[in-house]
Amino acid sequence: MPATVIVGLQWGDEGKGxxxxxxxxxVAMVVRYQGGDNAGHTVVNGDEVFKLRxxxxxxxxxxxxxxxxxxxxxxxxxxxxxxxxxxSRGIDVARVRVSRSAHVTMPYHVALDVANESRLGxxxxxxxxxxxxxxxxxxxWRLGLRMEDLLDRGVLRERISRALPDKNLLLKxxxxxTFEVEPLxxxxxxxxxxxxxxxxxxxxxxxxxxxxxxxVLFEGAQGTLLDLDHGSYPFVTSSNPVAGGACTxxxxxxxxxxxxxxxxxxxxxxxxxxxxxxxxxxxxxxxIAARGHEFGTVTGRPRRVGWxxxxxxxxxxxxxxxxxxxLNKLDILSGIETIQLCVAYELDGRRVETWPSxxxxxxxxxxxxxxxPGWVEPLHDVRSLADLPENARRYVSAIExxxxxxxxxxxxxxxRTQTIERAWRPMRRRAGLPG
Ligand code: GDP
Ligand code: IMO
Ligand code: MG
Numbered sequence: 001m002p003a004t005v006i007v008g009l010q011w012g013d014e015g016k017g018x019x020x021x022x023x024x025x026x027v028a029m030v031v032r033y034q035g036g037d038n039a040g041h042t043v044v045n046g047d048e049v050f051k052l053r054x055x056x057x058x059x060x061x062x063x064x065x066x067x068x069x070x071x072x073x074x075x076x077x078x079x080x081x082x083x084x085x086x087x088s089r090g091i092d093v094a095r096v097r098v099s100r101s102a103h104v105t106m107p108y109h110v111a112l113d114v115a116n117e118s119r120l121g122x123x124x125x126x127x128x129x130x131x132x133x134x135x136x137x138x139x140x141w142r143l144g145l146r147m148e149d150l151l152d153r154g155v156l157r158e159r160i161s162r163a164l165p166d167k168n169l170l171l172k173x174x175x176x177x178t179f180e181v182e183p184l185x186x187x188x189x190x191x192x193x194x195x196x197x198x199x200x201x202x203x204x205x206x207x208x209x210x211x212x213x214x215x216v217l218f219e220g221a222q223g224t225l226l227d228l229d230h231g232s233y234p235f236v237t238s239s240n241p242v243a244g245g246a247c248t249x250x251x252x253x254x255x256x257x258x259x260x261x262x263x264x265x266x267x268x269x270x271x272x273x274x275x276x277x278x279x280x281x282x283x284x285x286x287x288i289a290a291r292g293h294e295f296g297t298v299t300g301r302p303r304r305v306g307w308x309x310x311x312x313x314x315x316x317x318x319x320x321x322x323x324x325x326x327l328n329k330l331d332i333l334s335g336i337e338t339i340q341l342c343v344a345y346e347l348d349g350r351r352v353e354t355w356p357s358x359x360x361x362x363x364x365x366x367x368x369x370x371x372x373p374g375w376v377e378p379l380h381d382v383r384s385l386a387d388l389p390e391n392a393r394r395y396v397s398a399i400e401x402x403x404x405x406x407x408x409x410x411x412x413x414x415x416r417t418q419t420i421e422r423a424w425r426p427m428r429r430r431a432g433l434p435g
Contacts, residue, residue, distance in 0.1 A: 002210075002213075002214075002215045002216070002258055002259075003210060003215075003216045003217075003218065003246075003252055003256050003257050003258060003259075004023070004027075004215070004216070004217050004218065004257075004258065004259040004260070004261060005217075005218040005220065005243045005246045005257055005259070005260045005261070005320075006019060006020050006023070006217060006218065006219050006220055006261050006263060007220040007223075007224065007241065007242060007243050007246075007260060007261070007262055007263065007320050007322070008220055008221075008222060008223030008224060008226075008241060008262075008263050009223060009224050009225075009262040009263060009264045009312075009313060009316035009317070009320070009322070009325075010223045010224070010225055010264055010265065010268050010269075010270075010309075010312070010316075011222075011223050011225045011226055011268065011269065011270040011271070011276075012039075012221075012222045012223040012226055012241075012270075012271070013040075013223075013265075013269055013271070013294075013296075013297075013303065014223060014263040014264055014265050014328060015263055015265055015326075015328035015329060015411060016041060016057070016219060016220060016221070016263050017041025017042050017043050017052060017057040018042065018043060018044070018057075018328065018411065018414060018416075019261070019263055019326050019328070019409065019411070020041070020043075020056070020057035020058060020217060020219045021043040021045070021057045021058065021060060021416065022409075022416050022419055023217060023261075024057065024058035024060075024061055024064055024217060025061060026215065027058070027064070027214070027215040027216060027217045028063070028064065028065065028209055028214035028215055028216065029058075029064065029065045029066075029067060029205075029206065029209045029214065029215075029216045029217070030056035030057065030058030030059075030064055030065075030066055030067065030216075030217045030218075030219055031056060031067040031068075031069050031202070031206060031216060031217070031218045031219065031246075031250045031251075032054070032055075032056045032067070032068050032069060032072050032218075032219050032221065033069045033071045033072065033218050033219070033220065033245050033246045033248075033249035033250035034069075034071040034072060034220065034221060034222075034239035034240055034241055034245045034249045035072060035073070035132070035220075035221030035222050035237065035239050035241065036053075036054065036072060036073035036074060036075060036078075036105055036130060036131075036132050036135065036221075037053040037054050037074075037075050037078040037079075037105070037130050037298070038127070038128040038130045038132045038221070038222070038237065038298060039052075039053055039054070039221035039222065039298070040052075040053060040296065040297020040298045041053075041057050041219075041221070041297075042297060042414070043057050043060060044414040044415050044416070045060060045415075045416065046415075048089070050086075050089075051297050052082065053078055053082060053297075053298065054068060054072070054074060054075075054078055054079050054082055055068070055079075055082050055083070055086065055093075055096060056068070056219050057219055058217065058219075059086060059091060059093070059095075059096065060091060062092050062095075064095065065095045065097060065205070065209070066095060066096045066097065067096075067097045067098075067099070067202050067205060067206060067250075068096070068097070068098045068099060068102060068202070069099050069102065069202055069206075069249050069250040069251060070099040070101040070102050070202065070203065070249060070250075070251060071102070071239065071240075071245060071248055071249015071250065072099070072102045072249065073102065073103045073104070073105050073131075073132060073135040073136060073139070073239075074098065074102050074103070074104055074105065074147060075104075075105035075110070075130065075131065076104060076105075076150070076188075076191035076194075076195060077191070078130075079098070079195065080191065080194055080195070083096065083198075094197075096198050097198060097199075097200040097202055097205055098147055098195060098198045098199055098200065098202070099147065099199075099200070099201075099202040099203075099251075100146065100147050100148035100199050100200065100201060100202075101146050101147070101148070101202075102146065102147045103135055103136070103138070103139045103144045103145065103146055103147075104135070104144070104145040104146065104147060104149070104150065104188070105130065105131045105132070105135040106131070106135075106145065106160075106184065106188070107179065107184070107187075108134075108163075108164065108167040108168075108171070108179050108184075109131030109132075109134040109135045109138070110129070110130060110131035110134075111131075111167075111171055111176060111177075111179075112131065112134040112167060112170060112171065113127055113129055113130065113131045113132065113133055113134055114129045115170075115171060115174040115176045116133075116134075116174070117129065118174075119174055124273060125234060125235055125236075125272060125273055125274075126235075126271065126272025126273040126274075126301075127237075127272065128271075128272075128296070128298045128299050129299065130298070132237060132238050132239075133237075133238045135238075136238035136239060137238070138163060143159075143162065143163045143166075144159075144163075145159050145160070145163075145188070147195070147199055148199065149188075149192075150188050150189065150191050150192030150195065151192045151196060151199070152192075153185060153189050156184075156185045156188050156189060156192075157181065157185050160181050160184050160185055160188070161181050164179060164181055164184070167179065202251060203251030204251075205251075206250060206251045206252060207251065207252070210252070210256060218246035218250050218252075218257075220241045220242075220243070220245065220246070221239075221241060222237050222239070222241040223241055224241060224242055224312070224315075224316040224319065224320060225270075225312055225316070226241060227239075227240055227241050227242050227245075227319075228240055229242075230242060230315070230319055231274075232274050232275050232358075232359035232362050233359055234359070235272065235273050235274025235275070235359060236274075242319055242320050243257065243260045243320040243321060243322075244320075259323050259324065260320050260321055260322050260323050260324075261322070261323070261324050261325070261326055261408070262316060262317060262320060262322035262324070262325045262326070262403075262405075263325075263326050263328065264308075264313065264325060264326070264327055264328065264399070265292075265327070265328045265329040265332075266308060266327060266328070266329050266330045266332065266333050266395075266399075267288055267292075267305065267306065267307060267308050267329070267332065267333065268305070268306045268307065268308055268309055269289075269292075269294050269303040269304060269305050269306070270303065270304045270306075271296045271299070271301055271303050271304070272301075274359065275359055275362040275363035275365075276304055276306060277306075277309065277311075277342065277345060277362065277365045277366065277367045278306035278307040278308070278309045278340075278342045278367050279304050279305070279306040280305055280306050280307065284336060285305045285306065286305075287335075287336070288305050288332055288333070288336075289302065289303065289305045291332045292305070292329055292332040307339070307340045307341065307342055307367070307369070308341050308342065308399065309342040309367070310341060310342060310343050310399065310402035310403075311342060311343070311344060311345060311352075311353065311354070311355050312355045313399070313402055313403055314353075314354075314355070314402060314403070314404070315354070315355035317403050317404060317405055322403070322405055323405060324405055324406050324407070324408040325400070325403055325405055325406065325407045325408065326407070326408060326409040326410075326411065327396060327399060327407050327409070327410050327411065328410075328411040329411065330379055330388075330392060330395075330396070330410055330411065330412055331378065331379040331380055331412040331413055331418075333374065333375075333392075333395075334374075334375060334376060334377060334378050334379055335374070335376055336374040337373075337374050338371050338372070338373060338374060339371070339372045339373075339374050339395060340367075340369040340370070340371055340372070341369065341370050341371075341372060341395070341398060341399070342367040342368065342369055343368055343369070343370050343402070344367075344368040345365035345366060345367060345368060346365070346366045346367075346368055347361060347364060347365045347366075348364065351368065352365065370398070372391065372394060372395045372398065373391050374391060375389035375390075375391040375392050377389050379392065379412040379413075380412055380413045380418055381412075382412055382420060383420055384420060384422075385410065385420055385422050388410075388420075396410060407422065408421070408422055409421055409422065410422065
């Protein structure tokens with residue numbers, strides 16, 4: 001029962017979309033298991049660039065069933081736009097399945113997210129403003145709407161009427177416009193009609209594929225350091241991007257996962273607020289940001305940029321039970337004279353090698369760096385580790401040493417082909433092909 005989880009090991013935007021698309025060629029199904037349209041996964045195929053927010057990054061292949069699992073929060077407006085965009089570009093979207101149990105992001109969730117951030121002022125989380133926190137909040141509070149509810153006006157009216165008074169009170173208190181029940185019911189019912197053909201019991205879809213021996217890929221959104229439990233709370237997202245989230249949000253049990261591929265990039269970025277010990281405020285950081293096009297896919301905000309941090313890497317490998325790693329964007333570091341790698345923190349006068357669970361502690365940590373001589377050669381055309389400049393190989397080996405698990409891919413450009421495949425246990429087989 002081959003199930004592989006692809007999980008971000010940093011603060012998101014590690015290149016999960018590229019790697020999911022790269023591996024999807026060989027699998028039958030790709031499943032998103034958490035997050036919502038706060039995600040922005042970029043897939044580059046020749047001249048074509050696709051920026052996917054909700055649809056799994058396997059959708060570009062016609063043989064793939066793309067599944068939006070129960071753990072995802074779905075803004076139907078975004079999903080409908082995305083399906084239309086894909087269809088208009090010749091992609092078959094008939095095989096996109098959406099869990100009937102996935103929760104719906106309503107306009108009042110978006111309004112509350114935005115209003116709350118502005119109320120927090122300096123203390124804001126720096127959310128993507130997509131209503132993610134309020135939607136997951138309502139799910140936990142059992143006030144949410146599920147995708148299947150969109151199919152029944154009576155249920156919609158009942159659920160919206162139950163949730164709305166509190167939302168309106170909050171919005172009014174923050175000086176924002178309020179919502180009325182009936183227009184929301186009409187809008188949601190129209191979404192339901194449009195999305196009806198895509199709704200499914202995705203747990204059995206996934207279980208069925210695994211029972212037939214098909215390979216299923218679970219595509220995480222965000223990253224481990226934004227995890228609601230494992231990141232620097234409150235500067236986190238509201239779901240569990242970690243590999244365990246693939247179980248709760250994708251419809252499988254822990255023993256059904258046979259590989260966890262952790263995705264990292266050769267430096268780090270972070271969008272939004274929160275402690276970031278290795279953040280760069282100098283020209284080197286600006287150069288990396290420019291070469292790496294480090295702007296948020298969803299909000300267009302400049303991403304904060306810093307050196308690679310091996311302290312959370314070791315933590316992320318542990319909490320995800322990462323079995324192998326893909327290291328992306330190594331090409332962006334070409335031309336830097338000295339590359340710094342954070343190996344520990346100095347915290348309250350002590351050297352600390354473990355990721356502090358407290359955000360307050362993290363904000364007091366200063367990085368302890370190991371220096372690596374850089375390289376000047378461009379890497380875009382390199383296709384084997386042996387052809388990398390020696391200094392690049394040394395840097396990759398150092399990261400691998402800290403991770404304690406093999407780096408199986410090194411990515412040197414956004415294209416599918418710009419990938420070094422190394423020590424890779426090939427995925428078993430593609431759907432429909434004999435083993
Ligand atoms: P995700 O959210 O983890 O899927 O990552 P994003 O798509 O938000 O950000 C990664 C960006 O880097 C995208 O624009 C990718 O096309 C691009 N990218 C991925 N891998 C590489 C690489 O190895 N080199 C370069 N130069 N760009 C890459
Ligand atoms: P992908 O899947 C990077 C960040 C936001 C903010 C925090 C909470 O493309 O890697 P939210 O809107 O989720 O309530 O915001 O999480 N964030 C991301 N940062 N990549 C993402 O997704 C992100 N999704 C959310 O910037 O700091
Ligand atoms: Mg992204």
